[in-house]
Amino acid sequence: MKKIKVIKIGGKLIENTELLNRLCDELPRFYPNCVLVHGGGTLAGQLATKLGLEVKMHEGRRITDAETLKVTVMAYAGLANKTVVAELQKRGVNACGVSGCDMGIVVSHKRPVKDIDWGFVGDIESVNCDMVAMLLEKGIMPVFSPITFSKEGELLNTNADSVANGVASALAERYEVELTFCFDKPGVLMDIDDDNSAIPSINREQFAELKESGVIYSGMLPKLENAFKTIDSGVSAVRLTDPDHLDGGTVIVK
Amino acid sequence: MKKIKVIKIGGKLIENTELLNRLCDELPRFYPNCVLVHGGGTLAGQLATKLGLEVKMHEGRRITDAETLKVTVMAYAGLANKTVVAELQKRGVNACGVSGCDMGIVVSHKRPVKDIDWGFVGDIESVNCDMVAMLLEKGIMPVFSPITFSKEGELLNTNADSVANGVASALAERYEVELTFCFDKPGVLMDIDDDNSAIPSINREQFAELKESGVIYSGMLPKLENAFKTIDSGVSAVRLTDPDHLDGGTVIVK
Incomplete structure (x- = not known):
């Protein structure tokens, strides 16, 4: 059984160019049997603050309203994701950035409103192992952002650890999978x-x-x-x- | 020879939810023999203005400095790209958003400084037909943002019409290609x-x-x-x- 390493990199790595470069220097030796999942750290929060968006928190966690979701998609699926992919391509790794909506890989649903409405936050429903395996078999390293989507076509902000767990568990149907949480x-x-x-x-x-x-x-x-x-x-x-x-x-x- | 339709959608469509929805309603009938390329319209400009970035223009065209590039990547590769992909997934089209760096599809170089330094603007060098064909053969509709990258790992803002031309010409090696410019x-x-x-x-x-x-x-x-x-x-x-x-x-x- 082929061994696949799923590496989840924390927000602090994404924000710190030197740490990110060190990680990217290490990744070619795991290529092509490797999948990356990244968070976005405080990138989205910083952008939201610069744009003057009101920060809504509940028990220390951010509520994702429609405007905050846009900021999150821009920061995570856009800037963070493409920066990592370009750094990997530079090092000869044929990476492909994916958010949950791409190839329909990570389907989630909007968290139901109970005591609190978390807004556009997604809880994972399913991960399409076939599509990730297809990329791996073609020598492509998938790089996941923590933006997923619902069958209704909504983009949803999702916990990056949950995406990593979901992807690793789905791949475990077909490969021997080790999940690495890379932090500081x-x-x-x-x-x-x-x-x-x-x-x-x-x-x-x-x-x-x-x-x-x-x-x-x-x-x-x-x-x-x-x-x-x-x-x-x-x-x-x-x-x-x-x-x-x-x-x-x-x-x-x- | 298989026929492929490459459709370039202008910025005005991306900004206008109603127009975008009308387009997305039409696309399932061309799927899976279709490739989409989008611009970002004034999305990046609006975001740059909100963030208080100085707008530098030369002969009516924007100069992309380092901060403006980040905004462009967020707006085009992030928000615009994933919004279109999620709308297509909702309609049963297995779309995959790609920027030039993803799978190394569109390689460009930073425009050389002559009279004017345009900053992080890319002129296309090559388009990898194999990777686009691979997606098409797997029943995946590629959706291109106009962000490309250089071999040095720089993300570069690129004219969306040039990306559409580059992708269509590369695919013409293998398919009968029609390029549609969809505007207002x-x-x-x-x-x-x-x-x-x-x-x-x-x-x-x-x-x-x-x-x-x-x-x-x-x-x-x-x-x-x-x-x-x-x-x-x-x-x-x-x-x-x-x-x-x-x-x-x-x-x-x-």
Whole structure:
């Protein structure tokens, strides 16, 4: 079974040219068995502020009204996506930027209004594995933006981690898939102040212990809980690392 | 030889939801033997103005500095492109938005500085027919934004008519190609005030006569001169029409 690496790069990498270049320097060695998914970090927020759009938040999360959606599509599907693709093409990687609507790959639906109307935010319904596999088999590296679409033709702002999970899980039907979350830390650290203390691998039992002992806490908890869910969906392993250690970092296993 | 219709839609269609919807309603009948190329109209200019960017013009044409380029990429490769793709997906057309960098389809170079530095403006070097053909053969309708890229990894703002010409000419190596320029007039009119006076077809001899008699003048002249050049590059015919007459309008032939 062919091995495919799905790499999700965080917003901080997209905003930082030096970090982005370092990552792009590393990617040719995984090509053509690699898929990229990126977020947009604060790009859209910055643009919205410059345009004088009112920022509507609920419990620390942004509400995407019609104007904010346009800004998000411009920043993520436009600037962030094409910048990454051009950097990869320069390095000999035949990348193709895709948003969910392109080839109908990621279909979502508008999040239903319960207590709060999140606006144009999409929850993923399905990922078309055939289309992604077609690109991979043609030697093309898909680069996903976190903009998806509904069958009603609405563009929807979607959590980039969810897109990465969805794409990785769909590809797991056909390939041996590893999902890498590439962020600004070299893994799950035993000592938060020591970048050399990344824990090589964590299974469920070890996770329970690390949580109990307080080594894993705060923002790292949902990341790991999410990683175990991803593994349950058929993905072989989830890796947490930074651009300099794409073969290292911390691997989450069953 | 398979027939392919390359349709270039002008900026006015992109800006006008009603016109765009009318066009999208017509496109399913040409699918899957159709390629779309769009401009962005005044979308980028409006955004640049809202962001307070200084508009630099030379002889009526915009100079694309680094910040203006970002705005152009956001507006054309982002918002305009994904809006069209989502509208087509809604109508059952498996469209895929592409900018020049995607799959390395349209390579350009930065326009050399002579009297004037146009900034990040690209002149087309090559169009990869194989990649476009691959999409068409898979039943995917490519939707091109006018953003191209250089081998140095720069994104470049490019004239949408030039992208349409480049794509049509490249496809003419393999298919019988008709290039349609879809704008807000139902063709080349005998009487500018009568929308029912479209001239069905014009060859070089007739063009000379119509120019001589003053029927064709001003903005229509470069459009037609351009059309004759396109035909010389192997494209079978060039059609000038509006969204309601995609099989009618005026056809430019040898």
